[in-house]
Amino acid sequence: MRVTMIGAGYVGLVSGACLADFGHHVTCIDRDARRIAALKRGVIPIFEPGLSELVGNNVRQGRLEFDVELRAVAEAEAIFIAVGTPSRRGDGHADLTFVYEAVREIAPLLAPGTVVITKSTVPVGTGDEIERILREHRPSLAVQVVSNPEFLREGAAIRDFKHPDRIVVGTEDVQARAVLAEIYRPLYLNAAPILYVGRRTAELIKYASNAFLATKITFINEMADLCERVGADVQEVARGMGLDNRIGAKFLHAGPGFGGSCFPKDATALLKTAHDHGAQLRIVETVTAVNEQRKRAMARKVAAALEGSVRGTTIAVLGLTFKPNTDDTRDSPAVPLITALTDMGARVRCYDPAGMEQAKLQLPNVTYCDSAYSAAEDADAVVIATEWEQFRALDLKQLRRIMAQPVIVDLRNIYRSEEMRRAKFRYVGVGSAEMAAGKRGRDLRTRRPPIVHDRLESIDRSVEPVT
Numbered sequence: 173m174r175v176t177m178i179g180a181g182y183v184g185l186v187s188g189a190c191l192a193d194f195g196h197h198v199t200c201i202d203r204d205a206r207r208i209a210a211l212k213r214g215v216i217p218i219f220e221p222g223l224s225e226l227v228g229n230n231v232r233q234g235r236l237e238f239d240v241e242l243r244a245v246a247e248a249e250a251i252f253i254a255v256g257t258p259s260r261r262g263d264g265h266a267d268l269t270f271v272y273e274a275v276r277e278i279a280p281l282l283a284p285g286t287v288v289i290t291k292s293t294v295p296v297g298t299g300d301e302i303e304r305i306l307r308e309h310r311p312s313l314a315v316q317v318v319s320n321p322e323f324l325r326e327g328a329a330i331r332d333f334k335h336p337d338r339i340v341v342g343t344e345d346v347q348a349r350a351v352l353a354e355i356y357r358p359l360y361l362n363a364a365p366i367l368y369v370g371r372r373t374a375e376l377i378k379y380a381s382n383a384f385l386a387t388k389i390t391f392i393n394e395m396a397d398l399c400e401r402v403g404a405d406v407q408e409v410a411r412g413m414g415l416d417n418r419i420g421a422k423f424l425h426a427g428p429g430f431g432g433s434c435f436p437k438d439a440t441a442l443l444k445t446a447h448d449h450g451a452q453l454r455i456v457e458t459v460t461a462v463n464e465q466r467k468r469a470m471a472r473k474v475a476a477a478l479e480g481s482v483r484g485t486t487i488a489v490l491g492l493t494f495k496p497n498t499d500d501t502r503d504s505p506a507v508p509l510i511t512a513l514t515d516m517g518a519r520v521r522c523y524d525p526a527g528m529e530q531a532k533l534q535l536p537n538v539t540y541c542d543s544a545y546s547a548a549e550d551a552d553a554v555v556i557a558t559e560w561e562q563f564r565a566l567d568l569k570q571l572r573r574i575m576a577q578p579v580i581v582d583l584r585n586i587y588r589s590e591e592m593r594r595a596k597f598r599y600v601g602v603g604s605a606e607m608a609a610g611k612r613g614r615d616l617r618t619r620r621p622p623i624v625h626d627r628l629e630s631i632d633r634s635v636e637p638v639t
């Protein structure tokens with residue numbers, strides 16, 4: 173099938189390359205001429221494991237092309253819209269400018285019978301508006317507008333696209349359903365369930381899913397705060413909860429708060445939709461408020477580890493992206509953390525394996541280093557903000573030697589406190605009295621009953637998906 177993808181960002185490029193790999197002929201179109209020129213030279217503009225090989229193979233096989241022009245639209249049987257839908261400045265509604273511009277641009281070129289498919293995350297009713305715009309430009313054109321939200325996660329995007337838990341297709345039209353079934357046929361053969369629903373329902377499934385996952389993260393983060401006060405260990409609480417099949421272990425890792433290009437903006441946009449329709453989503457409201465407060469609270473945690481103040485100190489922050497294996501720093505918790513640390517008078521040196529170029533635009537006044545160790549040089553504390561694989565096995569002896577003070581604040585709980593104690597570090601993690609800084613933590617530790625390690629201990633959290 174001839175498929176056109178409008179937008180060659182994280183979602184458009186991964187989806188386009190995967191659809192080409194399924195055997196379709198795909199043209200990815202992006203208005204960013206530099207991005208397209210890079211792709212034509214074989215340079216992948218985003219960091220996503222496996223993407224370079226996938227794109228290269230499919231370009232060589234003649235199934236994947238890139239263009240700034242819209243000429244492929246006229247020949248396409250299916251056109252995906254995968255442009256950005258950021259938060260609108262000022263009010264938090266999803267900004268649909270890019271979506272509607274793309275629709276107006278393709279409208280004059282569409283062939284009769286084409287299916288226009290929204291892959292971007294868009295609020296309920298956007299499909300209706302796209303249909304209205306198309307009718308306005310081409311009153312007599314037969315075209316179907318379908319919602320097909322994308323659930324891939326950056327860092328595991330190809331696997332997620334090729335092995336989805338479900339494919340959601342929002343349209344009542346039988347022919348459009350047949351086109352989507354043909355596009356996803358290889359996945360259907362792999363028994364990935366296709367859920368055919370109404371268009372508005374499909375649009376809402378995406379927001380409801382993201383808001384629910386954000387709620388799960390926020391729930392365990394609040395449990396972590398309680399654990400620190402009562403002498404419990406949030407990692408064991410999460411394991412104990414997660415083994416219940418009704419709950420599940422994923423998205424139960426306490427940390428610095430959820431971030432990234434989707435959860436914060438989608439939760440806020442969902443709230444705006446609810447308000448517009450006179451419905452209250454009090455849980456989602458609370459989740460966004462709690463998460464917002466948590467980001468700066470992490471800076472206070474760092475200060476607590478340094479006897480209450482970071483003024484005049486040097487802090488090394490390891491990790492700037494919102495999670496490992498991406499270069500995306502959009503709404504990363506590391507950004508408000510660093511801003512708060514500098515507001516509080518600290519000098520920040522940081523390192524990230526992939527996210528430093530993006531971070532420089534958001535955080536111009538910090539020092540960017542070329543390794544974790546160079547960031548830690550003369551630092552009064554190292555803060556682990558993102559659980560990149562390479563931060564999981566730092567050479568603690570070397571760190572101790574080069575740091576001004578042996579203090580580690582591990583906001584992702586990737587180390588064990590015993591290991592850090594043995595290496596003579598003051599170690600502060602998230603969600604354990606043992607890890608909580610200060611006297612309160614020490615007092616609680618003495619009252620804590622011994623932990624019986626059973627088979628739960630063998631569950632390795634490093635292999636669980638990250639948020």
Ligand SMILES: NC(=O)c1ccc[n+]([C@@H]2O[C@H](COP(=O)([O-])OP(=O)(O)OC[C@H]3O[C@@H](n4cnc5c(N)ncnc54)[C@H](O)[C@@H]3O)[C@@H](O)[C@H]2O)c1
Pocket residue numbers: 178179180181182183184201202203204207254255256257270273274277291292293294322323324325326433434
């Ligand atoms: N990033 C994720 O992990 C993820 C996951 C699921 C869903 N989504 C959703 O997918 C959508 C896209 O997200 P993304 O992260 O890929 O965005 P992105 O910013 O990485 O990419 C969007 C691309 O669209 C291009 N573009 C904008 N207007 C255009 C136009 N009129 N014609 C051609 N190109 C145009 C931009 O130049 C940009 O390259 C968003 O709605 C997002 O919420 C993202």
